[in-house]
Amino acid sequence: MKRMCVLLRVLGVISVVFYSAVAFGANESSLDSIKRVTQTLVAPPAVPKHEQIAKSAPKVVQVRLMIEEKLMQISPDGASVWAMTYNGSVPGPLIIVHQDDYLELTLVNPSTNTLEHNIDFHAATGAMGAGALTHIDPGEEVVVRLKLTKAGVFVYHCAPGGAMTPFHVVSGMNGAIMVLPREGLHDAQGDIVHYDRAYYIGEQDFYIPKDKKGHYKRYTTPAEGLSDMLEVMRTLTPTFEVFNGKVGALTGDNALKARVGEKVLFIHSQANKDTRIHLIGGHGDLVWRDGSFTDTPASNLETWAIPAGTAAAMLYEFRQPGIYAYLNHNLIESILLGAVAEIKVEGTWDDDLMKQIQKPRAIKKK
Ligand SMILES: [Cu+2]
Numbered sequence: 584m585k586r587m588c589v590l591l592r593v594l595g596v597i598s599v600v601f602y603s604a605v606a607f608g609a610n611e612s613s614l615d616s617i618k619r620v621t622q623t624l625v626a627p628p629a630v631p632k633h634e635q636i637a638k639s640a641p642k643v644v645q646v647r648l649m650i651e652e653k654l655m656q657i658s659p660d661g662a663s664v665w666a667m668t669y670n671g672s673v674p675g676p677l678i679i680v681h682q683d684d685y686l687e688l689t690l691v692n693p694s695t696n697t698l699e700h701n702i703d704f705h706a707a708t709g710a711m712g713a714g715a716l717t718h719i720d721p722g723e724e725v726v727v728r729l730k731l732t733k734a735g736v737f738v739y740h741c742a743p744g745g746a747m748t749p750f751h752v753v754s755g756m757n758g759a760i761m762v763l764p765r766e767g768l769h770d771a772q773g774d775i776v777h778y779d780r781a782y783y784i785g786e787q788d789f790y791i792p793k794d795k796k797g798h799y800k801r802y803t804t805p806a807e808g809l810s811d812m813l814e815v816m817r818t819l820t821p822t823f824e825v826f827n828g829k830v831g832a833l834t835g836d837n838a839l840k841a842r843v844g845e846k847v848l849f850i851h852s853q854a855n856k857d858t859r860i861h862l863i864g865g866h867g868d869l870v871w872r873d874g875s876f877t878d879t880p881a882s883n884l885e886t887w888a889i890p891a892g893t894a895a896a897m898l899y900e901f902r903q904p905g906i907y908a909y910l911n912h913n914l915i916e917s918i919l920l921g922a923v924a925e926i927k928v929e930g931t932w933d934d935d936l937m938k939q940i941q942k943p944r945a946i947k948k949k
Pocket residue numbers: 667699700701741742743751756
């Protein structure tokens with residue numbers, strides 16, 4: 584009887600293994616036949632080369648994210664943070680695929696790092712957005728494949744668990760993925776919309792400890808600053824609120840560029856804090872404000888809210904040349920804490936849209 588039980592158990596295990604292998608093998612072999620491409624990721628605000636309309640059937644898009652812990656200066660007055668980054672930038676690079684493509688990610692945590700990391704994709708389905716499958720210690724790498732079934736722009740971020748999750752996220756460990764509809768973007772009337780260029784802006788709240796004299800503290804490792812930073816984080820008051828990793832990353836000589844007549848797509852993410860974006864001198868012609876490309880975009884908005892943990896997309900056709908400010912319209916967070924970008928637009932001025940009729944002069948007596 585006992586021998587029979589053992590035999591049945593062995594047969595059971597063999598059959599489970601057999602059927603799993605058949606099912607898994609079928610799935611894998613069907614994926615073997617589809618096209619594989621490698622996407623070269625680039626540092627924001629640039630976006631990777633991509634097609635707006637998918638020219639072929641769903642494919643496997645391979646990307647590699649290298650985790651890098653690095654001490655970064657984030658303001659001219661010397662504040663610095665042990666940034667935790669994907670590929671060395673805050674935010675991490677924008678990844679672009681089409682709906683129903685597969686993303687095959689190799690996540691690498693080099694032995695030069697000090698902490699465990701992982702990645703949670705808001706675009707993914709199951710297993711904590713792949714966070715549960717991607718925990719890696721320094722010296723390890725992991726490969727995970729996700730099917731992107733939802734069209735939109737989505738945040739990804741590190742989520743190791745407990746207090747480490749907000750600690751890593753507010754240390755810069757977040758980015759975004761854009762999942763385009765296979766047929767491209769649509770306007771409010773359902774017509775296809777093309778853009779001439781795209782920029783990726785990641786907004787980041789930083790919580791930087793100070794000593795008793797009010798000087799920013801510096802640490803030799805990320806973990807050394809953990810308890811001090813948690814104290815500042817508990818105030819919910821950021822020391823800095825910046826675009827693309829530091830104060831001034833997208834202003835002055837670093838301003839974004841465009842030309843009159845160009846349609847520019849702005850992808851904007853904030854992994855940890857609500858924001859509200861406004862383009863001074865322009866509008867959100869089309870705004871996918873919760874990031875879903877399945878929904879009809881809102882049109883002609885003055886300011887659009889982006890909740891914490893969300894990426895959004897906005898398309899604007901520039902009609903006038905000049906310097907535009909693109910900012911978080913909590914003006915304390917933008918002007919005092921850093922959440923502002925500039926767009927330098929070249930082209931011909933349209934007097935019909937705006938004209939100065941009289942230069943400033945002394946008030947005339949009537
Ligand atoms: Cu991390």
